[in-house]
Amino acid sequence: MAVYTEVTDEDVAAFLREYDLGEVVSLKGIAEGVENSNFLLSTTAGTYILTLYEKRVAREDLPYFVNLMEHLAERGIRCPTPIRGRDGEALRELCGRPAAIVTFLEGLWPKRIKPRHCEQLGAELARMHLAGLDFPMYRPNNLSVEGWRGLVEACGARADEVEPGLAGELAREIAVLEQAWPRDLPEGVIHADLFPDNVFFKGGEVSGFIDFYFACNDALAYDLAVCLNAWCFEPDGSFNATNARLLLQSYRAVRPFSAAELEALPLLARGSALRFLLTRLFDWLNHPEGAFVAPKDPQEYLRKLRFHRAVRGPGDYGLT
Amino acid sequence: MAVYTEVTDEDVAAFLREYDLGEVVSLKGIAEGVENSNFLLSTTAGTYILTLYEKRVAREDLPYFVNLMEHLAERGIRCPTPIRGRDGEALRELCGRPAAIVTFLEGLWPKRIKPRHCEQLGAELARMHLAGLDFPMYRPNNLSVEGWRGLVEACGARADEVEPGLAGELAREIAVLEQAWPRDLPEGVIHADLFPDNVFFKGGEVSGFIDFYFACNDALAYDLAVCLNAWCFEPDGSFNATNARLLLQSYRAVRPFSAAELEALPLLARGSALRFLLTRLFDWLNHPEGAFVAPKDPQEYLRKLRFHRAVRGPGDYGLT
Numbered sequence: 001m002a003v004y005t006e007v008t009d010e011d012v013a014a015f016l017r018e019y020d021l022g023e024v025v026s027l028k029g030i031a032e033g034v035e036n037s038n039f040l041l042s043t044t045a046g047t048y049i050l051t052l053y054e055k056r057v058a059r060e061d062l063p064y065f066v067n068l069m070e071h072l073a074e075r076g077i078r079c080p081t082p083i084r085g086r087d088g089e090a091l092r093e094l095c096g097r098p099a100a101i102v103t104f105l106e107g108l109w110p111k112r113i114k115p116r117h118c119e120q121l122g123a124e125l126a127r128m129h130l131a132g133l134d135f136p137m138y139r140p141n142n143l144s145v146e147g148w149r150g151l152v153e154a155c156g157a158r159a160d161e162v163e164p165g166l167a168g169e170l171a172r173e174i175a176v177l178e179q180a181w182p183r184d185l186p187e188g189v190i191h192a193d194l195f196p197d198n199v200f201f202k203g204g205e206v207s208g209f210i211d212f213y214f215a216c217n218d219a220l221a222y223d224l225a226v227c228l229n230a231w232c233f234e235p236d237g238s239f240n241a242t243n244a245r246l247l248l249q250s251y252r253a254v255r256p257f258s259a260a261e262l263e264a265l266p267l268l269a270r271g272s273a274l275r276f277l278l279t280r281l282f283d284w285l286n287h288p289e290g291a292f293v294a295p296k297d298p299q300e301y302l303r304k305l306r307f308h309r310a311v312r313g314p315g316d317y318g319l320t
Numbered sequence: 321m322a323v324y325t326e327v328t329d330e331d332v333a334a335f336l337r338e339y340d341l342g343e344v345v346s347l348k349g350i351a352e353g354v355e356n357s358n359f360l361l362s363t364t365a366g367t368y369i370l371t372l373y374e375k376r377v378a379r380e381d382l383p384y385f386v387n388l389m390e391h392l393a394e395r396g397i398r399c400p401t402p403i404r405g406r407d408g409e410a411l412r413e414l415c416g417r418p419a420a421i422v423t424f425l426e427g428l429w430p431k432r433i434k435p436r437h438c439e440q441l442g443a444e445l446a447r448m449h450l451a452g453l454d455f456p457m458y459r460p461n462n463l464s465v466e467g468w469r470g471l472v473e474a475c476g477a478r479a480d481e482v483e484p485g486l487a488g489e490l491a492r493e494i495a496v497l498e499q500a501w502p503r504d505l506p507e508g509v510i511h512a513d514l515f516p517d518n519v520f521f522k523g524g525e526v527s528g529f530i531d532f533y534f535a536c537n538d539a540l541a542y543d544l545a546v547c548l549n550a551w552c553f554e555p556d557g558s559f560n561a562t563n564a565r566l567l568l569q570s571y572r573a574v575r576p577f578s579a580a581e582l583e584a585l586p587l588l589a590r591g592s593a594l595r596f597l598l599t600r601l602f603d604w605l606n607h608p609e610g611a612f613v614a615p616k617d618p619q620e621y622l623r624k625l626r627f628h629r630a631v632r633g634p635g636d637y638g639l640t
Contacts, residue, residue: 008431009521025426025522028360029351040348040360042367042426106345106362111328201329202345 005037005052005095012041012050015094018085019101021045032197035213037097040104047104049080052097057213062098064139065212066090068132068189069102075131077124078208080105107200107207118231118243121199122250124206125191125227129220129255132189141192141218143275145181148174151278158285162298170278173305177271182264185219186257192216194223195230221261224251225268228317229276229304237303245318262314269308277301325357325372325415332361332370335414338405339421341365352517355533357417360424367424369400372417377533382418384459385532386410388452388509389422395451397444398528400425427520427527438551438563441519442570444526445511445547449540449575452509461512461538463595465501468494471598478605482618490598493625497591502584505539506577512536514543515550541581544571545588548637549596549624557623565638582634589628597621 012024022044030038030049037052053062066082070090073081080102082090091100110117141147152159152170159167191198193214200207224247232243248265251257280298287295311317332344342364350358350369357372373382386402390410393401400422402410411420430437461467472479472490479487511518513534520527544567552563568585571577600618607615631637 006431009428010432012428023523024428026424027428028348031349031351047362104346108329108332108344108347111326112330203343 004054005097007037007039007050007052007095011095015050015092015099016043018087018092019083020086021048021083021101041101048083048101049104050094050099050101052094052099054097059098061139061213062091062100064137065215066100067137068135068215069212071135072128072131073103077128077131078105078206079212080208080210105200105208105210107202109197109200111196113196113231113240113243115240115242115246116204117196117199117201118227119246119250120201120204120206121194121227121231122224122247122252123254124199124209125194125223126251126254128191128209129188129223135189139216141190141216141222143192143214143279144218144222145177145271148177148271148274148278151282155278155281155285159281162281162284163302166302170274173270173274173309177267177274180267181271182219182260182267185221185261185264187217188220189215190218190220190223190226192218192223192226194227219261219264219268220255221257221264222268222272224248225265225272228265228269229272229301233304233307237300239307241316241318248314248317248319262319265314265317265319266308266311269311270305273301273305273308277305324374325417327357327359327370327372327415331415335370335412335419336363338407338412339403340406341368341403341421361421368403368421369424370414370419370421372414372419374417379418381459381533382411382420384457385535386420387457388455388535389532391455392448392451393423397448397451398425398526399532400528400530425520425528425530427522429517429520431516433516433551433560433563435560435562435566436524437516437519437521438547439566439570440521440524440526441514441547441551442544442567442572443574444519444529445514445543446571446574448511448529449508449543455509459536461510461536461542463512463534463599464538464542465497465591468497468591468594468598471602475598475601475605479601482601482604483622486622490594493590493594493629497587497594500587501591502539502580502587505541505581505584507537508540509535510538510540510543512538512543512546514547539581539584539588540575541577541584542588542592544568545585545592548585548589549592549621553624553627557620559627561636561638568637568639582639585634585637585639586628586631589631590625593621593625593628597625 012027016024024043026042028040030040035056036054039050041048041050069079070082072079083101084090091098152174157167159170198211199209228244232240234240277298280296283295284298332347336344344363346362348360350360355376356374359370361368361370389399390402392399403421404410411418472494477487479490518531519529547567548564552560554560597618600616603615604618
């Protein structure tokens with residue numbers, strides 16, 4: 001649920017004069033996305049999304065995100081495409097915040113994941129990875145293995161407030177992952193946050209990916225590990241091997257992965273589970289009283305982490 | 321900010337099969353309205369608002385609201401118009417809640433009130449009052465004078481938590497209003513909640529009223545009193561007599577009001593200020609820890625109440 005900044009009718013009218021998009025017809029705050037303020041902007045030229053970037057997104061990273069969306073869209077990957085103003089710029093200021101207008105993406109995100117969603121997702125993710133290979137900019141993954149120790153230390157002994165013994169478990173986990181983390185897998189641009197609410201479907205097909213504000217350069221297989229966690233567990237915590245198999249097989253049919261990537265999957269999935277566990281844990285322990293956005297339950301990702309720790313190999317994900 | 325109920329893609333697809341509105345293209349929760357869950361629904365036939373009525377709206381009142389919007393729209397008052405399904409019904413169930421699809425209203429609500437907004441508002445409000453005169457249904461105003469004592473008692477001595485002495489001031493105020501409240505003013509359908517976020521403007525004209533979920537039968541001039549409070553005070557608390565004069569004059573040009581209505585305005589404005597003061601005070605004292613919606617400041621309406629108490633007559637609103 002997110003509209004952090006109020007945009008007046010005068011503000012938006014003045015902003016639109018920088019574009020060839022006609023006059024404003026309507027502007028509605030969207031109750032989705034927790035990082036930025038998003039508005040559905042209707043003009044006499046069509047329907048768009050207006051995003052104001054709030055402080056959790058670093059200003060210096062915005063050109064990476066905006067150029068990436070444009071790069072992918074030019075290569076046929078459906079995603080919000082930045083609209084450039086009369087001056088050729090896609091990023092400008094509105095109400096004291098960096099702001100951009102992007103195209104509106106049709107479709108709905110799936111609230112109940114079915115195997116066919118995972119099958120569609122795998123193929124589209126592989127296509128996105130291929131389309132990103134010649135993207136010329138670089139952004140490190142700040143939330144990969146190098147960033148976890150700092151989060152573990154920021155949570156400290158208070159991790160035990162979520163579950164007794166958790167602080168010790170995290171310390172042991174991070175020691176294992178730091179030592180064993182794979183370093184020479186094929187890299188490229190990854191989405192890094194491909195949860196169901198960032199994947200739209202229409203008529204049974206993926207109609208696009210949104211929310212590229214964690215995108216970065218990292219091992220491509222890490223994106224698959226994120227998806228294994230976000231798409232292949234049932235609400236009751238059980239692992240859905242059918243979803244996992246369809247996700248990985250349909251990915252592999254578009255971009256075959258190496259034996260090293262296949263072998264690394266359980267470790268990458270542990271790492272991805274730890275990453276979301278840690279950020280949720282930190283938010284859980286540090287959310288202000290009466291916060292506007294309810295923090296997500298860290299326990300969900302603790303259970304996922306433990307699942308992957310027990311995995312013996314990619315066969316447990318339905319692959320050979 | 322409001323989306324209280326999650327609607328899945330399957331839910332909305334099944335719901336749409338009851339209508340002649342084509343297939344769903346997109347569904348976005350809207351971060352506006354605090355009573356209901358509102359979604360911008362795009363279908364192959366057009367753009368609509370889908371509303372799920374949450375518990376603060378009484379189920380038995382819904383036919384009044386829905387039929388009123390239809391009645392007004394048929395008489396040229398721009399407001400969301402309920403779409404009837406194949407079975408002729410405008411109200412049905414979705415996700416266990418009463419739900420309706422209404423037309424999408426273009427325009428933006430004004431964040432900074434200017435005199436021209438008040439001038440437009442007055443004339444449109446008068447037109448709405450005239451159009452509602454032959455509406456055949458009846459709903460009492462539960463939040464008028466008969467309802468205030470219960471709210472005062474529910475807040476009790478805790479009112480002093482907002483300002484020392486407030487509980488006593490409220491008791492004296494309500495005694496005066498109960499005794500002096502005008503009973504024989506011209507009545508009809510009133511909106512009763514015509515705050516700026518419920519009035520859309522486009523191209524400098526009112527493009528419509530929304531959110532009829534407090535509408536009821538009461539003195540027509542009471543709606544003007546609500547607008548005096550909601551539209552004619554500056555953010556610093558000062559009264560803007562220009563706004564008030566334009567509001568009342570433009571109303572009067574469409575629906576002339578009687579000497580009794582004119583004389584009653586200061587009292588009605590005190591009552592309206594008390595009504596919003598009391599509901600805000602109650603929410604302020606009773607909002608749950610970590611509530612999703614921040615309660616509104618009751619002090620704002622306390623200041624407005626004191627202003628109207630000092631008014632000597634309608635001349636202070638710029639009228640003769």
